[in-house]
Amino acid sequence: MSARGTRPPVTPRHPERGERSLLFVHAHPDDETVGTGATLAHYAARPDVHLTVVTCTLGEEGEVRVPALEGLAAAEADQLGGYRYWEYRQATAALGVADTHFLGGVGRWRDSGMMGTPANDHPRAFWGADLDEAAADLVAVLRDRAPRVLVTYDPDGFYGHPDHIQAHRVAMRACDLAADPDWRPDLGPAHEVRKIYWTTMPRSIIEAQFDAFASAPDNPFAGVASAADLPFGVPDDQIDAAITADDAATARKRAAMAAYATQIAPGDWLDMLGDKLGADALAAEHYRLVRGERGPVDDRGWETDLLA
Ligand SMILES: CC(=O)N[C@H]1[C@@H](O[C@@H]2[C@H](O)[C@H](O)[C@@H](O)[C@H](O)[C@H]2O)O[C@H](CO)[C@@H](O)[C@@H]1O
């Protein structure tokens, strides 16, 4: 049970149960936009598709890239989580996503900070969550929304952040438990997610970014000898699906990114991504299919519809 002793009910805002729904599990406010914003905006434009975003923490331990707001930081007034919640509302609205849910209720699990930092040991740190307790919160949502597709991170959380790793573990555990009719029938009728994708990035795109940012003041790859040394990305032939958003959806992703002023400041590499590498750097998002049948593929051998 959660620290408050009761599990906040899953608000059946959209008790959609059907073949045209996708559910995304993310760690912090901004991951849904930075990592899958083009995909969310792409599908949000389709009235027949239902989207749910589940976010596991409020991002309390994040940086504050707005000088005037530095007092919100965890080490100061510790109000960043509430502020990022507000940014998240603006960003998900910009993407066109109405069905959003914080795992276990808003504020249940706390941002664990970077691996090895003292925040990992906070009593509510997501990194220290009991796996089945956190998974039970997600099972309740899965059984209510009954998505055909679930999207989350790979076992390394894409880049090794503890909350991303834990989001992966909780999502995969919840998919298994949700499908078991004998496990916690009080959390709703069993539901089997048909397809599971992990976010990823083709090494060819990382190499292009690596070169483009070599001279950037906040080069995200500073100190790294080659793209192959980075803790994320896969060879292009390990990509299973790519969603390339149209201009309208890409613009919605840009607007959502702009909502996260505390995380993405003007001139930051993330802010410059589109300018340096072209709109495709924001428009294209890539996935590995780890459960379910592959749908039709294009000439790259990649699916172009996660619902196929
Ligand atoms: C994209 C993402 O997951 N961001 C996390 C991450 O943020 C990093 C952190 O602030 C680090 O100290 C910085 O050097 C780095 O540039 C940031 O990307 O970790 C934060 C703390 O857990 C988290 O709030 C943020 O959402």
Ligand SMILES: [Zn+2]
């Ligand atoms: Zn994150």
